[in-house]
Amino acid sequence: MKFTVLSLFPGILRGFFNDSIMAKAVQRGLVDYELVNIRDYAYDKHRVCDDAPYGGGAGMVLKPEPLARCLDSVAASGKRVVFPTPSGRPFTQAVAADLAREEELVFICGRYEGIDQRIIDLYVDDEVSIGDYVISSGEISTLVMVDAIYRLLDGVITRESLEEESFTQPLLEYPHYTRPEDFRGLRVPQILLGGHHAHIEDWRLKKRVEKTLTMRPDLLEGEGIDEEIRRMRDAMRGTSEG
């Protein structure tokens, strides 16, 4: 899969692509990427990329011409173009999985108040929000999405890690421990030291249900919760209410 990212501040993005698991995925040919500086497509003397909004109001808007030229330079019209924006539909694991099926994705990193609506009308396929808050850097929201997407690609991380994760099932993760056995008087739960696989699995499931009930009870309300989990949830609720 190829990620093409259009940005006024590509330096913010570079470190992510050059380090850690992403760098390995690039080296192994699982991921390709291109960072394109929108300012290189502003042809006036001062390479201006923003302007005041028609109709007045606070802030500046990214001008359409440099962005359009930049999008044309990467042949965006034939590709799926994603614009991270607080006005988009929510970014979820399901959206990440859907985007991970593409051969190539083009991201537009917004700045200021936003981008000219005509760029959205002409080029953008998906307007997506990473949450109900506003951040100032479209680079950060793009990286959140790129990270969630590329790790789903075959070979980037183990299938086992993916399967165990929160949000691929409607349960949050169980707590993790590593050495030492005793850290500042807090001991690793005895059950994890015993090596009894079935008991460990039972304990982990119970912890996942407990955690979900505390942090995200909404996840345990929908259809598709299996019978065992439903029973554990009801028993835990009975305990906390009684």
Ligand code: ADE
């Ligand atoms: N840019 C600024 N805030 C954002 C958000 N919540 N989601 C996506 N892009 C954004």
